Amino acid sequence: MKKLLAVTLGILTAIGGFVDIGDLVTNALVGARFGMRMAWVVVVGVIGICLYAEMSGRVVALSGRPVFDLIRERLGRRTGLVTLVASFLVTLLTLIAEIGGVALAFELASGVNYLLWMPLVALAVWLVIWRVKFSRLEQMFGLLGLLLIVFAVALFKLGPDWGQLVHQVTNPHPVGPESWATYAYYAIALFGAAMTPYEVFFFSSGGVEEKWSRRDLVTARTNVFVGFPLGGLLSLAIAGCAAVLFLPAGIQVGTLGQVTLPVAVAFGKIGLAIVLIGVFAATFGAALETVLSCGYTIAQYRGWQWGKFVRPREASRFHVIMIVCLAIAVLTLLTAVDPVKVTEYSVVFAAMALPLTYLPILIVANDPDYVGRHTNGRVLNFFGLIYLGLLVVASVAAIPLMIVTRAGQ
Amino acid sequence: MRGWAVSGLLCVLVLGGCGNADQKLTDAAAQSAREAEAEVNTTRLVVEQLQVRHLWRRTAVVMVTDAEKSVAKAVSSFDGQQPSTDESRRMYEQVGEALDNAQKAVTATRIALGNDDVAAAVRQLGVLRRSAAELDRIGELAK
Amino acid sequence: MTMSGRVLHAQLHLLDRQLIDQADGRLLGKVDDVELDLDRDPPVVSALFSGRERIPAEQIAEIDTAVKIVYQGLDLEHHDDWTERNIIDKIPGAGDATE
Numbered sequence: 024m025k026k027l028l029a030v031t032l033g034i035l036t037a038i039g040g041f042v043d044i045g046d047l048v049t050n051a052l053v054g055a056r057f058g059m060r061m062a063w064v065v066v067v068g069v070i071g072i073c074l075y076a077e078m079s080g081r082v083v084a085l086s087g088r089p090v091f092d093l094i095r096e097r098l099g100r101r102t103g104l105v106t107l108v109a110s111f112l113v114t115l116l117t118l119i120a121e122i123g124g125v126a127l128a129f130e131l132a133s134g135v136n137y138l139l140w141m142p143l144v145a146l147a148v149w150l151v152i153w154r155v156k157f158s159r160l161e162q163m164f165g166l167l168g169l170l171l172i173v174f175a176v177a178l179f180k181l182g183p184d185w186g187q188l189v190h191q192v193t194n195p196h197p198v199g200p201e202s203w204a205t206y207a208y209y210a211i212a213l214f215g216a217a218m219t220p221y222e223v224f225f226f227s228s229g230g231v232e233e234k235w236s237r238r239d240l241v242t243a244r245t246n247v248f249v250g251f252p253l254g255g256l257l258s259l260a261i262a263g264c265a266a267v268l269f270l271p272a273g274i275q276v277g278t279l280g281q282v283t284l285p286v287a288v289a290f291g292k293i294g295l296a297i298v299l300i301g302v303f304a305a306t307f308g309a310a311l312e313t314v315l316s317c318g319y320t321i322a323q324y325r326g327w328q329w330g331k332f333v334r335p336r337e338a339s340r341f342h343v344i345m346i347v348c349l350a351i352a353v354l355t356l357l358t359a360v361d362p363v364k365v366t367e368y369s370v371v372f373a374a375m376a377l378p379l380t381y382l383p384i385l386i387v388a389n390d391p392d393y394v395g396r397h398t399n400g401r402v403l404n405f406f407g408l409i410y411l412g413l414l415v416v417a418s419v420a421a422i423p424l425m426i427v428t429r430a431g432q
Numbered sequence: 433m434r435g436w437a438v439s440g441l442l443c444v445l446v447l448g449g450c451g452n453a454d455q456k457l458t459d460a461a462a463q464s465a466r467e468a469e470a471e472v473n474t475t476r477l478v479v480e481q482l483q484v485r486h487l488w489r490r491t492a493v494v495m496v497t498d499a500e501k502s503v504a505k506a507v508s509s510f511d512g513q514q515p516s517t518d519e520s521r522r523m524y525e526q527v528g529e530a531l532d533n534a535q536k537a538v539t540a541t542r543i544a545l546g547n548d549d550v551a552a553a554v555r556q557l558g559v560l561r562r563s564a565a566e567l568d569r570i571g572e573l574a575k
Numbered sequence: 576m577t578m579s580g581r582v583l584h585a586q587l588h589l590l591d592r593q594l595i596d597q598a599d600g601r602l603l604g605k606v607d608d609v610e611l612d613l614d615r616d617p618p619v620v621s622a623l624f625s626g627r628e629r630i631p632a633e634q635i636a637e638i639d640t641a642v643k644i645v646y647q648g649l650d651l652e653h654h655d656d657w658t659e660r661n662i663i664d665k666i667p668g669a670g671d672a673t674e
Contacts, residue, residue: 086640088593095605096591103591134490153668200466272477273568274470277502280495281474284481291486326593326605326625327655336669337601339658392588393640432463 030245036161037250039168042257043309044124045117045216045370047302048363050258051282053209054265055275056201058191062259064210068217069255071410073247075381078388078399078407079223080243083230086393090227091323093393094383106383107324109376111317114221116369118313119352122148123362124306127279132299141356145349148310152345157232157331164308170301175260177289177298183267191266208424208431211417212367215374217258218414221316223380228319232332264289277363317348367431375421377414385411457513457520461527462571464510468534469567471499471506475538476560479553482545489545496542503538507531527570534563593641594625594651603651606642625651 053061079090086093091110095103123137125144130137151160197206226247235243264285265276276282279302286298315331322329322341329341356362385407389399399407425431475496482492510531515524537559544552594603608624623630623642628649637643663669 088640092593100591131491131494134488134493153666154671200462268477272470272473273466274473274477275467278495278498280491280498284474284477284495287481287486287491288477291484292488295487295491326602328602328652334670334672335666336659336663339655339663343658343662 026242030242032162032166033242033246034250034253035169036165037246038253038257039165039171039305040161040308040312041222041251041254042168042171042261042305043117043219044120044306044362044366045219045373046258047124047261047282047305048276048279048366049209049212049216049370050261051265051269051276052367053213054262055269055281057197057206057209058266058270059188059259059262060191060195060197061206061210061213062192062262063195064213065217065255065258065262067413068214069252071214071413072218072222073251074403074406074410075218075223075384076226076247076251077244078384078403079227080230080235080247081240081397082384082387082393083227084235084237084240084243085395085397087231087236088393089224089231089319089323090384090387091224091320093387095324097386097390098383103324106379107320109379110220110224111320113219113369113373113376114224114313114316114320115348115351116365116372117219117221118310118317118348119355120362120366120369121306121310121313122349122352123356123365124279125303125310126356127362128299128303128306131280131283132296137362138357138359142353144307144310145353148307148314149346149349151311152314152331153335153342157229160311161229161308164304164311167304168301168308170297171257171261171305173286173290173294173297173301174257174264177286177294178260178263178267180289181264181267181285183263188263188266202428204424205428205431207420208371208428211374211421211424212370212431214417215370215372215377217255218377219370219373220376220380221313223384224316224319225312228315228323228330232330234332279363314345314348318342318345371421371425371430374414375418378411378418381414382411454517454520457515457523460510460513461523462573464506464531465527465567465570467506468503468531469564469571471503471538472534472560472564472567475499475541476557476564479541479545479557479560482550483554489548489550493542493545496538496545500535500538500542503531503535507535530563530566530570533559534567537563588638589620589623589642592638594623594630595641595643596646597636597643598646601646603644603646626653 050065082093083089091107094106098106122141122144126137126141129135129140129144133140155163197203230239230243233239261282265282268274268285268288269276269281274281283295283298283302286294290297318341319329321327321344322338327340328338330338335342355365385399385404387393388407389404391398478487478492478495478499481487482489487495510527513524515521537556541553541556541560544550544556589606589609592606594606595601596603604625606623606625609620610622610624610629611618612621619632620635621632623632623635623644628651630644630649634645634647634649635642636645659669
């Protein structure tokens with residue numbers, strides 16, 4: 024019974040934790056401009072992250088070492104350093120976006136300008152990291168994040184023309200004023216939002232924090248294969264709501280308020296309250312995950328003591344890194360840069376960093392030194408390589424498309 | 433021989449640039465019109481939802497303030513255009529006026545909501561709808 | 576304690592590996608370099624380097640997915656200690672386990 028509870032908890036946490044500010048903004052934006060014509064990208068992205076999260080989970084359960092730890096060992100110091108720098112910078116950018124997102128959620132709920140909330144949010148993130156136990160932190164925000172299911176319910180309440188939505192799903196090409204260039208650009212953005220690097224670092228480091236062993240392999244796999252696809256459905260619901268409300272009116276989504284508007288239209292103030300709490304939980308949880316990942320990547324590359332499973336003073340450099348990252352986030356947001364714009368850029372840069380992040384995972388998951396008998400097998404390697412190819416294509420195409428479309432206009 | 437080719441190329445570039453000035457203006461007009469129309473429609477939607485009590489006023493203020501900022505961006509990006517012919521100057525003025533109307537309507541809505549005057553905001557609905565229709569026509573014309 | 580004659584691939588099994596304190600599992604850094612005694616045939620690992628510290632081979636306890644060492648007479652945590660003293664300890668709760 025206790026095992027069932029643990030598994031359910033893990034799944035629920037994975038669903039709620041899958042969606043962050045990047046998914047919220049990108050899916051709503053894409054839904055408003057392309058309807059459901061990019062649904063296939065979400066599906067492809069979810070399959071990708073399932074494959075690679077399973078690999079990292081397997082590596083950490085069988086070797087006790089998180090994935091980033093092993094990147095330097097297998098790729099060598101210099102390539103490992105390139106991976107570190109790229110992953111760290113992308114994760115830092117994502118952190119800035121998440122903290123901005125939390126502040127925007129508070130602004131919508133209170134009417135008080137988000138810049139006043141923002142330093143408080145960063146302080147709260149630090150306090151939770153400093154004091155709250157890892158498992159409790161994950162569960163609390165993961166479960167609260169489940170409130171975002173209100174998007175799926177709202178979609179039904181809005182009474183969409185399901186035939187039209189299905190038609191959009193099965194006709195994945197740009198229409199109207201949209202070009203193939205913007206279509207491709209946003210496909211890459213959506214890909215980056217679904218497969219952000221920090222998710223894998225956090226998942227595998229979290230395995231060490233929670234002291235996974237061989238016995239936890241089943242739990243880890245269930246979390247991944249049930250939780251992430253359900254999280255993907257949530258993403259599709261967010262896009263669907265935007266498609267139903269905004270596409271016919273030609274409204275382009277550029278603010279968090281617009282992302283949540285469909286739920287208000289469907290359910291009024293109650294719906295708005297639910298969705299804002301859900302957005303808060305998802306983005307705050309993601310802020311915790313990204314700041315921890317900032318610490319994990321650097322500390323694991325250097326071999327320093329890291330983790331919340333030891334007292335802060337025993338992992339001093341790990342904690343200092345996180346404090347510095349939060350300070351950088353606050354300073355960046357204080358320049359009044361639009362957090363939604365930061366989010367839009369962060370998912371594209373995440374897509375660019377993906378090959379560097381995922382190649383080492385593929386290598387390590389095939390290494391009997393780390394996983395014993397449980398190496399990848401031919402089928403998994405086949406799909407893993409296909410995805411890697413896809414990631415390389417997306418990564419290479421990102422910058423040219425960004426220039427050609429002027430970042431998606 | 434090469435001198436001819438180079439100056440010929442220069443001529444084509446200059447003429448191409450001149451011809452494109454109108455197209456560039458038309459594209460910019462369509463882009464700004466679409467952006468402004470989106471914000472006007474958002475504002476309209478927000479007021480309608482506030483009318484049926486689906487939003488808190490403070491949330492509506494935030495949403496409309498965001499729309500106001502985006503409209504201002506669309507207006508200023510179009511203001512920077514340089515019309516070169518008489519015809520394009522006329523288009524520039526027409527589009528500019530439509531954008532200004534949109535900006536005025538959204539700002540008026542924001543002010544009304546800020547003053548907790550939902551009735552005044554609701555009165556703006558007609559203006560907002562007309563503005564959106566006007567901008568829509570401009571967006572269509574440019575195609 | 577001597578390492579029995581295991582044949583290792585220095586690059587794959589030693590370099591950039593995590594160093595762990597055998598006694599309490601603390602993470603101590605990475606293997607930055609390997610010192611070989613080339614007078615023997617085949618060459619024998621005589622020491623590991625991490626940062627500025629030299630870890631003699633006798634202190635290598637186990638080589639697995641990480642390298643466990645007997646942490647005596649070495650200071651691999653110099654920088655962490657500095658950070659601990661000057662920054663982290665100044666913040667209340669630094670010594671508390673999380674709840």
